[in-house]
Amino acid sequence: MNQLSDRINNLSTSATLAMAAKARELRAEGKDIIGLSLGEPDFNTPDFVKEAAIKAVDDNYNSYTPVDGYVELKDAIITKFKRDNGLDYSRSQIVVSTGAKQALFNIASVMLNDGDEVILPCPYWVSYADIVKLNGGVPVEVKTAISNDFKMTADQLRAAITPKTKMIWYSSPCNPSGSVYSKDELRAIADVLQDFPNIHVVSDEIYEHINFIGGHHSMAQFDDMYDRTITVNGVSKAFAMTGWRIGYIGAPEWIARACNKMQGQVTSGANCIAQRAVIAALEADPSEIQYMIDEFKERRQLILGLLDDIEGFKTNEPEGAFYVFPNVSSYFGKTIKGKTINNATDMSLFLLEEALVATVTGEAFGNPDCIRISYAASQEQIIEAVKRIKEALS
Ligand code: PMP
Ligand code: GLU
Numbered sequence: 001m002n003q004l005s006d007r008i009n010n011l012s013t014s015a016t017l018a019m020a021a022k023a024r025e026l027r028a029e030g031k032d033i034i035g036l037s038l039g040e041p042d043f044n045t046p047d048f049v050k051e052a053a054i055k056a057v058d059d060n061y062n063s064y065t066p067v068d069g070y071v072e073l074k075d076a077i078i079t080k081f082k083r084d085n086g087l088d089y090s091r092s093q094i095v096v097s098t099g100a101k102q103a104l105f106n107i108a109s110v111m112l113n114d115g116d117e118v119i120l121p122c123p124y125w126v127s128y129a130d131i132v133k134l135n136g137g138v139p140v141e142v143k144t145a146i147s148n149d150f151k152m153t154a155d156q157l158r159a160a161i162t163p164k165t166k167m168i169w170y171s172s173p174c175n176p177s178g179s180v181y182s183k184d185e186l187r188a189i190a191d192v193l194q195d196f197p198n199i200h201v202v203s204d205e206i207y208e209h210i211n212f213i214g215g216h217h218s219m220a221q222f223d224d225m226y227d228r229t230i231t232v233n234g235v236s237k238a239f240a241m242t243g244w245r246i247g248y249i250g251a252p253e254w255i256a257r258a259c260n261k262m263q264g265q266v267t268s269g270a271n272c273i274a275q276r277a278v279i280a281a282l283e284a285d286p287s288e289i290q291y292m293i294d295e296f297k298e299r300r301q302l303i304l305g306l307l308d309d310i311e312g313f314k315t316n317e318p319e320g321a322f323y324v325f326p327n328v329s330s331y332f333g334k335t336i337k338g339k340t341i342n343n344a345t346d347m348s349l350f351l352l353e354e355a356l357v358a359t360v361t362g363e364a365f366g367n368p369d370c371i372r373i374s375y376a377a378s379q380e381q382i383i384e385a386v387k388r389i390k391e392a393l394s
Pocket of ligand 1: 039098100101102125171174175204206235242245246247
């Protein structure tokens with residue numbers, strides 16, 4: 001008998017992490033898998049950040065930290081928000097968490113009552129829907145079109161709002177589509193929200209620096225949105241620090257205080273050494289990490305060019321992050337190498353088994369016509385992976 005809670009029984013496994021685990025398993029069996037499933041930079045954490053961590057160990061930073069983060073880290077975050085985003089936050093508006101993932105979980109748990117609706121422009125990052133559901137909320141998917149670079153329009157937003165709408169969550173640059181909302185596009189969304197003063201916005205900006213077109217815009221930059229926007233960010237992507245697990249928010253004080261209270265009962269403060277290291281990361285000029293962005297930009301051009309050659313893959317040009325999100329629906333219903341591909345999950349499994357390339361099904365991101373390919377891998381791996389995909393499908 002299944003004695004687990006309904007809560008866990010109704011939860012999906014994170015598709016990104018599941019695919020990474022599957023790839024690891026196959027590799028252990030001796031299969032030469034190219035992993036393009038996980039959204040994880042393949043660079044090392046920059047030396048100046050590592051040195052700050054080593055110093056923190058030597059300086060005996062080993063005690064519990066304040067639940068919402070060291071004051072010095074909060075100050076570095078405040079400086080970063082001002083420097084990069086023109087946003088003014090005070091210490092009482094900042095909460096440091098164990099990754100942006102925990103920050104998002106905190107937000108859902110302090111904001112949602114059972115039945116509250118959260119609008120998610122689709123495709124959305126894999127964990128949004130489950131974090132919302134886990135906290136009693138109801139995800140409301142707004143389908144976006146590849147012809148509009150997978151961005152939600154103001155009209156689509158208006159049509160999705162109901163009396164139960166509590167929040168909107170989106171990422172820009174977007175995981176998985178790589179789309180970047182322009183200032184005008186955000187303004188159009190903000191204009192709709194003027195008619196609905198109780199709706200709050202989560203602006204997930206964790207890919208802020210991995211932007212190939214310049215011009216990152218935050219919802220909270222609009223004076224009329226500042227008081228109801230929670231800006232989420234972290235160091236996993238820009239500083240190649242996924243395993244260090246530090247994320248943070250800038251939020252209205254009452255929300256930050258609630259997140260602090262929630263975190264105090266769940267995990268306490270984030271890891272002490274990682275927090276000290278992140279002070280160095282955030283205090284550094286963003287030019288220190290430009291070499292990684294430049295490399296991602298080259299890889300994007302490389303993979304877009306290579307994918308162009310694969311019949312039936314329709315891809316938009318991502319403006320940020322490190323993913324491409326091709327529509328593969330032209331293969332649905334076809335049988336290749338004795339395997340019938342009926343949906344994106346079948347395609348992703350087919351590529352894993354026949355091309356030995358790990359991708360993630362778009363179903364996990366709310367779009368069942370696409371697959372996500374991460375190009376946070378070396379150029380050689382990208383070339384080899386696309387060659388294998390092409391061969392397997394031909
Ligand atoms: N938001 C988005 C859009 C992401 O892609 C991720 C995954 N890295 C996260 C949040 C969570 O990041 P982390 O917990 O590593 O800070
Ligand atoms: N966010 C990354 C991804 O989308 C890392 C995996 C995860 O946290 O789900 O692949």
